Amino acid sequence: MTDPQTSLSKFRSLLHISSILNANLDLHQLLPLIMLYSKDLLEAEASSLFLLENDEFLYCEVALGEKGEIIQEYARLELGEGIVGMVAKDKKPIAIEDAYKDPRFNPSMDKRTGFKTKSLICVPLFVEDTLIGTLEVINKTNDRIFNDADLEYLVSLSEVAATAIQNANTKDSLDKRILELSLLYEFEKLSVSEKSLNELGKWMLHRVLEYLGASSGTIYLANPAKQELGILAAKGIPEEAYDQIKVPYGKGVSGWVAEKKESLLIHNLDMDPRYNKLSPYRFESKSLISAPLIYQNELLGVISINNKLSGYAFQHSDLDLLTNIAARLSNTIKNAQLFHQIVDTGKELSRAKNIMQKIMPSVLPKTKELQYGVSHIPLEQVGGDFYDVTQMDEFQYSILIADISGHGLSAAVLAAMSHMVLKNFEPEIKQSPSLFLTTLNHMLFGKLAGNFLTAFYGIIDLKNNTIRCANAGHHPPFLLVKETSSVTQLDVKGKILGLIPDLFYEEKTFPFVTGNRLVLFTDGITEHMSKDHNKRYNDELFQKAIINGIKVDAQNSADNLIQSAKDYVGSNDFADDVTVLLVDRV
Structure with missing residues (x-):
């Protein structure tokens, strides 16, 4: 029997404990306090607190030993396993x-810890009708036995503890949500950052x-071709080791x-088979x-966080936060990749544009006998078309028009390479159209x-009023x-280069005499189509347009x-x- 004075003292202690627990809303400080107060109130040698995780199993992060020290047990129990599991399963x-x-x-x-359990009380923790865990005290001091009054005290304490845990969890979730929103806002701004x-x-x-209160972690990037992860950033792994660490899909935790x-x-981790215990x-x-x-649905990588500072x-609340962060982090990484691709492509396009501007002659060679008209429209910022007019001697001018298959940056690169090749030809090669194209094809x-x-x-x-020419798969000029007022197409053909x-x-x-106009072009104009593909421009229409421009100077005619x-x-x-x-020959 417990005397009234002891009972009164115990319930005063419960009121005091209740006020303290509900004032302390930090979950990491709260759990040891609950175990400490349950141990002291029940005059026990040890105590433990198990929380229900994901409605699947019970998990004990810390326990309070007989000398008051906190023991990190990381114990996991299935519902119905042992005394704690039975209490959780039966809710009694x-x-x-x-x-x-x-x-x-x-x-x-006991065998694992060396602690000898003699007597115990274990009670369920409820928030309203929902089980959130169990609270256990072990071995009453001085070899005494727990009695019915002790059970009543522990049940009362469990009610206070469960409410405090629920309040702490609510505050913790709210804090993490605020942190998450703050972090996601920062990630959004980073999507268009100039940083690498x-x-x-x-x-x-x-x-x-x-934000997660951890000291180390790793962000991996996926390599779908090799089915492996490589390190983008890490804390806790030397930077010089990044290139040596590759994690195949399916291997280890991240895999x-x-x-x-x-x-x-x-x-x-020590109890998880996926963890590589031999890792350096x-x-x-x-x-x-x-x-x-x-x-x-595209795997960009994996983020792993460990070593919680507490x-x-x-x-699971930490995992939920990391999962939400990972979703936005994926958007940030993808956007950053696309942004840098655009920036890099823009820089490449700018460089290619400068090269193509150098390839395209800004001023064609002046002469009283020739006038020019040029209109050049690349599909993108740069393209695969190029042309050139060069004065070879007092009476001779070389003329070139060329078209690389495709368009855009890749075509511009190939066009630049081709132009570089032909510009380095010996003068005698340039004197012969046949030799010129034969050599260009070989190169x-x-x-x-x-x-x-x-x-x-x-x-x-x-001097001779002629044009001597060769063709390599190009539309012959008109x-x-x-x-x-007649238009003919030069009958000169040859295979592509x-x-x-x-x-x-x-x-x-x-013959190329005074009053003649030579019209060189690429097939982009004669293959022009309406957006619905119902109307298409062609050679016949192009010839009519050439005749319509007979009285217009060369440049205006090209534009027309x-x-x-x-x-x-x-x-x-x-x-x-x-x-x-x-x-124009004038």
């Missing part, structure tokens, strides 16, 4: 006078560790997350959380990465004779030829690079 308290005489008691924990992806990775990892595309919480980089803490970085294990064979080049090359001879070795190109000579194609199909947007080069 259990009091045992002699543990080793009770068949429900499992002595394995490595710099971003370091910064993002630092912020995640700060498991990558393969399954699922978040993972491990309370005790060991974690200080036994607990870890990890989440996949996924953008529209010394406690991670909980470009196998070097255009599956693309090809079409080109027309001719030499205008003012020749306008103003005197008769770069795909077939050892070709020979036929060379022909045509482009406009006529746009007007006919009703679209200003070409599907390919377009170049028109007019040469």
